[in-house]
Amino acid sequence: MILHLEALVHSLDKNTDTPIDLYIIYASLTAESISRVKFINDKLEAVTLILRPIPKESRQFIENINMDKARLPIGTYFRIIVPEVLTDLERVIYLDTDMVVNASLTPLWQTPLEGNFIGACEDRLVFYHRRVNAESVLFGKQGERYFNAGMMLMDLKLMRQYSTSFYSAQLALDTADVIKYADQDVQNLYFYGANKQIDLTYNYGLEYVQYTDRPLSEVAIIHYYGWKKPWMNMVTETFMHPSRRPAMHLYRQYHNEMKAILGDNPDVISVILAADQAQSGEFERCFEGFLTQTYTNLELLIVTAKGLTSDLQTYLKTIKPYYPNIKVVTGTMAQAVK
Incomplete structure (x- = not known):
């Protein structure tokens, strides 16, 4: 609890x-x-x-x-x-x-x-x-x-x-x-x-999020009732309608901010992800695996030599407001490690 x-x-x-x-x-x-x-x-x-x-x-x-x-x-x-x-x-x-x-x-x-x-x-x-x-x-x-x-x-x-x-x-x-x-x-x-x-x-x-057009910024209390909870993996554990995902990410943002205030995970863990061969769907599954971790102080470095696909750029644009420690490194894997 x-x-x-x-x-x-x-x-x-x-x-x-x-x-x-x-x-x-x-x-x-x-x-x-x-x-x-x-x-x-x-x-x-x-x-x-x-x-x-x-x-x-x-x-x-x-x-x-x-x-x-x-x-x-x-x-x-x-x-x-x-x-x-x-x-x-x-x-x-x-x-x-x-x-x-x-x-x-x-x-x-x-x-x-x-x-x-x-x-x-x-x-x-x-x-x-x-x-x-x-x-x-x-x-x-x-x-x-x-x-x-x-x-x-x-x-x-x-x-x-x-x-x-x-x-x-x-x-x-x-x-x-x-x-x-x-x-x-x-x-x-x-x-x-x-x-x-x-x-x-x-x-x-969340049902209202899916079927009505009221923006979350105009909602005072978001209730995650039902069995689809924001601490679950939205790709592998349960199907999640895309319209519900901002609400789930918002919960995680509050959760991660509190973890930072409490100092639960003081050391940054950096994770390097190679992007050049990945499709956006694969990346979403990959990211979900990290975003549901109980260790919240993760820095996700996306390394690309050729630039990101438009699908991946769109996906990252939607989630970066909730997870500020996502960074794109243009160059080689060695440069990303450095």
Whole structure:
């Protein structure tokens, strides 16, 4: 969890216009993970990391939920007990860890909920059902208001007043055999008609990137939900539509910048790649192998005697903004080594 938290933390720290308290709620963490969180916190400027363990009495809400059909870890149900874990807070923005924040969240924070328990954005399933003119299998026509629970603006005071954690957990116990997306289905059932729809910019999934024309620079939160994650190889591990790749590269950029701030990989490793005989597709497969490495301080030197093909030039132009340590050396292999 801590590893995939780093890109989110850095993106928040880089793009906020106000100090942020970021609460990390957890059931258990190793001493090494706790030490890592403290180390990261010391490197941040505007964000303060606060570890908050889940009390035993709060864990009891979710411990008996049957997860056999959910295909998700029990930790996803942490979302429904946030009001009982953060009892000293009245309002929070909940974020999944597979996100990056690309703009200030102040407008989101100031959004009035108008008496609703939560504010959330529509899920990709709504978008998909709209495209194919279909209804939700579980929710029918009510699926038009189905939201993604990866980002929620939560009125914790109101939720505690109505004991939503208890009733949501009871609903989860009663519906475990029919729900597919664990607590997200449960929260859509429980908060139906009691949630405010938030603009999609605050929970922008990759499906929207592929089928809409909103530039990433106008998106506040990019959410990498689904099983295609930015730490996966986009060529050999999973098919990735070309339109989604800038979002994946942006995640890696935040991740690599954080690694540099933390000083995890202090020594530069230089890799020389011969380009004269390569096709752009081959180079893309080659590059992906390096760009998904956990050692991030790589200098990629592309050596060419004849100049790069137009396809390779185009490819490099698209990725160089995200990976500044890519350099072209015109000359021989010996010159590149020198």
